[in-house]
Amino acid sequence: MQVYGLLGNPVGHSLSPRIHHAAYREFGMDACYATFEPEPSELGTAIEGARALGVRGLNVTIPFKQDAISFVELDELADRIGAVNTIDFGGDRPTGHNTDAVGARRALERHDVALDGARAVLVGAGGAGRAVAFALSDAGATVSIANRTEERAEELATAVPNATGHGLSALNDLLANANVLVNATSVGMEGDESPVPADALHRGLTVMDIVYQPLETRLLRDAAAADATTIDGAWMLLYQAVAAFERWTGQEAPVEVMNDVLRSELT
Ligand code: ATR
Secondary structure, three states: OEEEEEEOOOOOOOOHHHHHHHHHHHHOOOEEEEEEOOOHHHHHHHHHHHHHOOOOEEEEOOOOOOHHHHHOEEOHHHHHHOOOOEEEOOOOOOEEEOHHHHHHHHHHHHOOOOOOOOEEEEEOOOHHHHHHHHHHHHOOOEEEEEOOOHHHHHHHHHHOOOEEEEOHHHHHHHHHOOOEEEEOOOOOOOOOOOOOOHHHOOOOOEEEEOOOOOOOOHHHHHHHHOOOEEEOOHHHHHHHHHHHHHHHHOOOOOHHHHHHHHHHHOO
16 A cells, blocks of 8 residues: 655644545545654654655645755755655655645646736745745746735745745735735634735735635635635645645646545535
8 A cells, every 4th residue: 555644733634635535536546645743853753764664755734844854855946945845755765845836836827827927916924925935936926025024024035036025014005016916824714804905905916815714715705805816725735735646646636536525625
């Protein structure tokens, strides 16, 4: 049996096992996807142990995405982002990748959003924000990064080509000429709140949220009311899993089957 899994803490509510099992079922693969919660001090032992046991691939989530860097050979994108969410044991040494960035790009592509030459606004400069910032910039967009802690946005902007850093108070101005807006903060997950003023949203803007619980966030409701195009957080979650599956198996993922299962789990 092929074994895949997720390293994180906590991972009990993760939807990843269900998304990946949907793909294994579809292809009749003798494979399983398990969740693991190692002690932080044993992360390296866990990764080395997985390799020794013949595990094919691991996803990595909070709080290990940065720490995992020390135990794998990074590809160029994960190195620039400074975080790993996918480990591939297919080679001589475990390699580290970041499919959050690929997931963001593919989620936007799926909705026919043209990024080359686009003016993108990114809210958030944390771990998820970093991945999305590089994805947008690599695809040819200029990226205005707005973050509650402005210095964090400025620091990220120095690492990302064609990016500038701002505080949240700049959002109205930044959005006036923007084509794409991505929320990479956790705002909207707990309360019915949005990190973006509703009056800054407009027709001609595509708004993607990375929050997927709830699926219809306040931001996306405000965006729909302003006649903007909306892309919910399940799309990035889906496409990071799709990209991990494809890296591990070398096969094109059954995207629609994975999407159906994911959406059946979300409200
Ligand atoms: P993740 O890895 O999920 O991105 P993170 O690194 O903790 O998590 O980053 C969370 C992001 O959400 C940050 O951009 C954070 O802003 P700060 O850098 O100022 O902390 C943002 N965030 C969290 N709560 C917020 C709130 N109530 N209002 C605005 N931004 C918030």
